[in-house]
Amino acid sequence: MRLLLTLSLLAWLGGAHADGVRALIQSSPLAGSQYYALSAVWQEIRAGDALALVREPDNRHDRNAIRVEWRGQKLGYVPRAQNRLIADAMDIGERLTARVSSVNDNQNPWLRVTFEVFVEL
Numbered sequence: 239m240r241l242l243l244t245l246s247l248l249a250w251l252g253g254a255h256a257d258g259v260r261a262l263i264q265s266s267p268l269a270g271s272q273y274y275a276l277s278a279v280w281q282e283i284r285a286g287d288a289l290a291l292v293r294e295p296d297n298r299h300d301r302n303a304i305r306v307e308w309r310g311q312k313l314g315y316v317p318r319a320q321n322r323l324i325a326d327a328m329d330i331g332e333r334l335t336a337r338v339s340s341v342n343d344n345q346n347p348w349l350r351v352t353f354e355v356f357v358e359l
Contacts, residue, residue, distance in 0.1 A: 261357050261359060265339060265353070266352065267348045267349065268306060268352070271348075271350055271351060272347040275312055276314065276351065280350075283308060285339060285340055285341055286338060288336070289353055290308075291324065291328065291334055293305075293328045300315075300321070302321045302325035303315060304321050333357065334355055336354065337353060337356075339354045
């Protein structure tokens with residue numbers, strides 16, 4: 239919560255000069271990708287591609303769940319151990335964006351895709 243207040247203060251202090259400014263708030267591996275569409279779209283995904291973050295407050299496994307999508311395809315989730323800050327930010331209406339930071343052909347599904355989440359100031 240302190241981070242969100244700090245970022246809000248920075249945006250307020252920046253005023254009109256903050257247009258187009260974003261701050262990296264998290265870099266994470268993609269969780270659960272082995273259960274969703276990643277294998278079907280693997281050859282098309284590139285570093286830098288935009289991702290959609292979709293809040294799932296009614297998820298029966300995790301009330302802070304955030305689904306990660308690429309071009310409408312569900313790829314996985316923000317890892318449970320790292321999703322609370324992003325869930326809180328989304329719940330209060332912060333403008334967040336996400337993008338693929340790396341794609342690797344690794345046997346371990348946790349190491350195949352990493353992504354970054356930014357708050358737009």
